[in-house]
Amino acid sequence: MTRWRGGAAAAVIASALLVLSTVRWASVRAERALAQRVAATAAAYLAFVAPPARGSADYDLPRLLIETRALDGLPGFTTEVEVYHGTAPLVHATARPLSPSQFDQLRRHAAARWAGAATLAPLFDRDGWDVVGVVAAWPARGGWLSWWTALAVLVSLGAGALAAAAVGGAPGRLRRGLAWYAAAAALLGVVASDDIRTTALDSTDRWLGDARLLIQEAVARVPETRFSLATLGKMVGGAELVPGDSAGDGAWRRTVDGTPRAAVAVRLAPGRWAELRTVPAEAATVGWLALTLGLALLGPLAAALAAWGEREAARPQRLRETVAAWGFLAPSALHLAVFSFAPMLFALYLSLHRWTLVDPATPFVGLANFVRMFHDPLVWISLRNTALYVLYVPVSMTLSLGAALALNGRSWAVRAVRTILFLPYVASVVAIALVWQWMYNADFGLINYVLSAAHLRPVDWLGTPRTALAAVMIVSVWAQLGYQMTVFLAGLQGVPPAYLDAARVDGASAWQRFWRITFPLLKPVTLFVLVTGIIGSFQVFTYIYVLTDGGPLHATDVIVYRIYQTAWEFLQFGYASALALLLFVVLFAVTRAQFRLLGRQVEYA
Amino acid sequence: MRSRRRGASGLGLVGGALVLPLAVTTLVPFLYMIATALMDEFEVLRYPPPLVPAQPHPENFAAALTALPFDRFFLTTAIFSVCVVAGQVVTSTMAAYAFARLRFPGRDHVFVLYLSVLMVPMVVLLIPRFLIINALGWVDTYAGLISTELVSVWGIFLLRQFFVTLPRDLEDAARLDGAGEWTVFWRVVLPLSKPALATLAVFAFVDQWKSFLWPLIATRSAEMRVVEVGIASFHGLYYTNWPYQMAAAVTAVLPLLVVYFVAQRYFVGRIQLTGLK
CATH class of the missing domain: 1.10.3720.10 (MetI-like)
Structure with missing residues (x-):
């Protein structure tokens, strides 16, 4: 019993520590990102204000020295910086010089990098061509744990201790203890993620403040730039500088064109203001909530498991089997959690957001994606095309059932034909699409040649909106036939020959034997082929992608092709997710309807 | 005896009439794929379309x-x-x-x-x-x-x-x-x-x-x-x-x-x- 209690207590502490280290990790990340941005901005500022040396793209060294010293003493500037010209420190002349290898690396990569506790940003010459120096910035060490989080940790640890002590005790006490602990842990997760959010918010604000100081300083030193926001805007990478009104000292949040922005007012001249806007870092911290909450809830989960293990220890065989079973399940369970169940929830989340990959901000848009779907004519066209396309399934099923009946034998000829019919299943899908495209060719294709030999009018199969979808359906029938036939053949093995013989003796015709005996017995197989065939055909993509690209005039634009294009060509992942969920709902309804209509007499349905 | 009645004759007449066209249709794209792969680039653009290459061009594969x-x-x-x-x-x-x-x-x-x-x-x-x-x-x-x-x-x-x-x-x-x-x-x-x-x-x-x-x-x-x-x-x-x-x-x-x-x-x-x- 002590073993289980000890384990539960250890899990309680471990989960609290995991949450705390996540908060620490997130705040270190935010501070480092801030330092990197400030260093880059400071480097751009120096390139802006320091005049060039005569006859060179490099800076006039004394002036650069003055500017960097001024930068260090700039009132209100919150980040500690050091500037190196070459490898020589300028701000604190007695500081250690930069190592030549570090400077070399910066020159080669020309991008900010980390060295120990400092971030190094390259200082370009006036032409923006060569790296002549380095701006180093040290992340400010802020307090990273709010009082609220500290309190939540204590509460959570206390509740966890009570729950661990209740392991092996009365069931009522245990249940209450676990419930309180779970509540406390959830609170800890939420409070901790709020800490992360606050840190991100602070770092955005501090960058805005520092960048504003630098811009204002630059305008003061190079007054003729005050009218050129574009020139000034080059100083602040990843942000935009637009004309604005004066609006106080602090940074504020607002929504611009549907995306949240953090902004600050910059004073360029008396009565002349600009607004510096950037993506608020806290907008992308929702994922952290899931992480801290999950880690915090590990504790209650482990405590519950310990309690269960303590109870089951009395029955060692059962405990052993359970532990073994979860050992066997662990790889697949973990994989499904990460790559199937989490993505399902993520898909729901995405469908309610705008998510473009280009813009780091992913604002919540409510049901806008779904509303848009109903007003998007292409969606309706693609749904209609998909519904039409699915109709190939009954055709190929009829043909394949016929083939299965004819080929239900053992002679070599029968086996050879079966082998041939199965070939398309083991052929590369794209290769099949290519050869059919060649055969469908309007001018030189085999099919039109056969048609004209039979004195029929040639058809531009894939180029005419009226025939394109039918052409793709013909390919699909051709490709699916052999597989479906094989499934039907397997089903025919289950039809007892005695039934058929008895019917034959009673004088039933071949048609009657099929219709009254074989077909009813094949019903489960038929349902299987139908359901899997329709599920597969709703998700057709490769044939469309290779044969028609959804054209001509969207005549073969099916729903998965629409989703593909929306996501990977237009980069609208939120909207594409909403479309995928639509497909899910439609497919679910269709599958259910099939079981309802056809599955009544099938025992396992 | 039973096996003889049930399909030892291989394909029945009706069955053969259904299945043989299917088998041919299944094979044609594969054969045509191979035939075209061996043809000259401009040979395929003739009318009527050639079904077998006049002269095989296996170098197509390497190219x-x-x-x-x-x-x-x-x-x-x-x-x-x-x-x-x-x-x-x-x-x-x-x-x-x-x-x-x-x-x-x-x-x-x-x-x-x-x-x-x-x-x-x-x-x-x-x-x-x-x-x-x-x-x-x-x-x-x-x-x-x-x-x-x-x-x-x-x-x-x-x-x-x-x-x-x-x-x-x-x-x-x-x-x-x-x-x-x-x-x-x-x-x-x-x-x-x-x-x-x-x-x-x-x-x-x-x-x-x-x-x-x-x-x-x-x-x-x-x-x-x-x-x-x-x-x-x-x-x-x-x-x-x-x-x-x-x-x-x-x-x-x-x-x-x-x-x-x-x-x-x-x-x-x-x-x-x-x-x-």
Whole structure:
């Protein structure tokens, strides 16, 4: 019993520590990102204000020295910086010089990098061509744990201790203890993620403040730039500088064109203001909530498991089997959690957001994606095309059932034909699409040649909106036939020959034997082929992608092709997710309807 | 006597009339693919279309396969398919064994939870999965290409159905001799299920070799393209050169055909595994 209690207590502490280290990790990340941005901005500022040396793209060294010293003493500037010209420190002349290898690396990569506790940003010459120096910035060490989080940790640890002590005790006490602990842990997760959010918010604000100081300083030193926001805007990478009104000292949040922005007012001249806007870092911290909450809830989960293990220890065989079973399940369970169940929830989340990959901000848009779907004519066209396309399934099923009946034998000829019919299943899908495209060719294709030999009018199969979808359906029938036939053949093995013989003796015709005996017995197989065939055909993509690209005039634009294009060509992942969920709902309804209509007499349905 | 009545005559008249056109229709695209692959680039643009090359041009294959790094495509596809097949076989057998043979609380609920994944169309998972591997920096790497495919719920389901049909006596005897669950699984159950594992492996291999959409979005560079995506982009580059395209297509079809003829008996096996008898 002590073993289980000890384990539960250890899990309680471990989960609290995991949450705390996540908060620490997130705040270190935010501070480092801030330092990197400030260093880059400071480097751009120096390139802006320091005049060039005569006859060179490099800076006039004394002036650069003055500017960097001024930068260090700039009132209100919150980040500690050091500037190196070459490898020589300028701000604190007695500081250690930069190592030549570090400077070399910066020159080669020309991008900010980390060295120990400092971030190094390259200082370009006036032409923006060569790296002549380095701006180093040290992340400010802020307090990273709010009082609220500290309190939540204590509460959570206390509740966890009570729950661990209740392991092996009365069931009522245990249940209450676990419930309180779970509540406390959830609170800890939420409070901790709020800490992360606050840190991100602070770092955005501090960058805005520092960048504003630098811009204002630059305008003061190079007054003729005050009218050129574009020139000034080059100083602040990843942000935009637009004309604005004066609006106080602090940074504020607002929504611009549907995306949240953090902004600050910059004073360029008396009565002349600009607004510096950037993506608020806290907008992308929702994922952290899931992480801290999950880690915090590990504790209650482990405590519950310990309690269960303590109870089951009395029955060692059962405990052993359970532990073994979860050992066997662990790889697949973990994989499904990460790559199937989490993505399902993520898909729901995405469908309610705008998510473009280009813009780091992913604002919540409510049901806008779904509303848009109903007003998007292409969606309706693609749904209609998909519904039409699915109709190939009954055709190929009829043909394949016929083939299965004819080929239900053992002679070599029968086996050879079966082998041939199965070939398309083991052929590369794209290769099949290519050869059919060649055969469908309007001018030189085999099919039109056969048609004209039979004195029929040639058809531009894939180029005419009226025939394109039918052409793709013909390919699909051709490709699916052999597989479906094989499934039907397997089903025919289950039809007892005695039934058929008895019917034959009673004088039933071949048609009657099929219709009254074989077909009813094949019903489960038929349902299987139908359901899997329709599920597969709703998700057709490769044939469309290779044969028609959804054209001509969207005549073969099916729903998965629409989703593909929306996501990977237009980069609208939120909207594409909403479309995928639509497909899910439609497919679910269709599958259910099939079981309802056809599955009544099938025992396992 | 019965076998003689039931189809020893091979194809009946009606059956033959139905099936032979189907067989011919199935074969024609393959034969035409090979014929075109051997034709001259301008020979195919004649009317009436030639059905056999006037003079075979096997050099089309060399030209087409060096126009894009096809050797690299095949290598990537082989690595991708083999890793995924190995992963699916391992995870499927382990999970299927737990569901078929071990008793633990909530087993049936967990099994239903697993099966629920089959209800979700692939494309719903595709977008989040892409964003996940993108966040991990795995786009255009083997890690990204392979990791999402390592578990097949369908495979777990098939193997579970198979394990249930195995006699329990052997396992119980091993347990009486003091074997642990792992020993029973490794020494008793796995050797008995070789045919089922082979069937699963063969089908997983064909599925992965044919998979198109996931490799299309999970990779970008030519080195990471699989054959299917490779010949699709070849199609875009050599849009009018049909002999080259058909040569590439023939090469893409060949490996799977070899697998099919070598492992033919396992292809029918899966369908019997589904429990549809």
